[in-house]
Amino acid sequence: MNPGLGTYLTLLWTFGLMSLVAVGGANATIPEMHRIAVEVNHWLTDAQFADMFAIAQFSPGPNVLIVTLIGYQVAGVAGAAATTFAMCGPAGVLAYFVANFFHRSSHSFWPSLIQASFVPVSIGLMAAGGYVLAVTVDISPAATAVTFAVALATVATRVNPLWPLAVAGLAGYCGFI
Amino acid sequence: MDQSAPPSDTVARDLAATPPGLLELFFAFSKMSLAGFGGVLVWARRAIVEQHRWMTPDEFNEAFALCHLLPGANIVNLAIVFGGRFRGIPGSVVAFFGLLLPPTLIVTTLGMLYSYYGDLLGLQRTLNGIACAAVGLFLAVTLRMMGPLVKRRNPVEIGLMAAVFAAVGLWRMPLVAVLLVALPLSVVATYFWRKRAA
Numbered sequence: 001m002n003p004g005l006g007t008y009l010t011l012l013w014t015f016g017l018m019s020l021v022a023v024g025g026a027n028a029t030i031p032e033m034h035r036i037a038v039e040v041n042h043w044l045t046d047a048q049f050a051d052m053f054a055i056a057q058f059s060p061g062p063n064v065l066i067v068t069l070i071g072y073q074v075a076g077v078a079g080a081a082a083t084t085f086a087m088c089g090p091a092g093v094l095a096y097f098v099a100n101f102f103h104r105s106s107h108s109f110w111p112s113l114i115q116a117s118f119v120p121v122s123i124g125l126m127a128a129g130g131y132v133l134a135v136t137v138d139i140s141p142a143a144t145a146v147t148f149a150v151a152l153a154t155v156a157t158r159v160n161p162l163w164p165l166a167v168a169g170l171a172g173y174c175g176f177i
Numbered sequence: 178m179d180q181s182a183p184p185s186d187t188v189a190r191d192l193a194a195t196p197p198g199l200l201e202l203f204f205a206f207s208k209m210s211l212a213g214f215g216g217v218l219v220w221a222r223r224a225i226v227e228q229h230r231w232m233t234p235d236e237f238n239e240a241f242a243l244c245h246l247l248p249g250a251n252i253v254n255l256a257i258v259f260g261g262r263f264r265g266i267p268g269s270v271v272a273f274f275g276l277l278l279p280p281t282l283i284v285t286t287l288g289m290l291y292s293y294y295g296d297l298l299g300l301q302r303t304l305n306g307i308a309c310a311a312v313g314l315f316l317a318v319t320l321r322m323m324g325p326l327v328k329r330r331n332p333v334e335i336g337l338m339a340a341v342f343a344a345v346g347l348w349r350m351p352l353v354a355v356l357l358v359a360l361p362l363s364v365v366a367t368y369f370w371r372k373r374a375a
Contacts (some may be wrong), residue, residue, distance in 0.1 A: 168307055
């Protein structure tokens, strides 16, 4: 694997640009990522893309790390670093300055009002995301039961969330879910 | 960039006395990240609001809402914004690397193993189980974040939240279109609600 400078620049440019239009989190960007990586550039096959998605979900850390895997498949470790930076850097710098502005003027009327008015929209969006995920993932009664049991247990108690994850992973491996 | 501790009047009584230092930021974010199977938000809120008490539930909601609705990966944005609020640009850089360095190493290792073996059947089954639990955790953190809104019983907030949920979750309307309507509407509604309350 010996990718030229052009490959790195394409990765940086593509994912940097994608990060700036990726509103609503990494999972909202998956269709666009698939289009660019599989259909436009033929970096990965369909099956490879699906496996990358599974590995990124399975690994600890933010789900955005699927871009790290795509970068690795295209151009090795340097490619992985380049795509991760491109995907997280520009958007992060923007967030830094916007948040700073809102925080410094948090006692002025409009900035504080605007920031407060974002909250119900954001939480409504999270509830929608949770619902869509639940519909996608919970394809059997056992799976639905696991989701609801975990939700109830973690709202009602202070149980460490690693326990339900470990138990459900084991149950899945053994074929119970 | 003039960045110091948050203004004293926003610090509630039950908040931690000292803001996190750089090393603390790095390790706090690597810990959340390494625990974050199926999403880091669950762990971020647990660490920031419940364990370290670095932010109140309302402050966390506002910081996260901004990071969520700006472009980019919302947890990465949150790490950068959170680190920056307490320790300026060095804080942002440290939180960013704390969040991304450990899982990037893990995910790249898995990627290497994949390109040698590529058989993911056992992994796939385990993942299915984890995914069900991860959705449950995500629903739980969403409920917790609704807490302050439900307590306030502000019909504007609750109505907007329900409308966005219905539009995106039930009716599957395009995200960008919903945001273009919901955000201005939310600003106007909040404006009139505050006028009325004042």
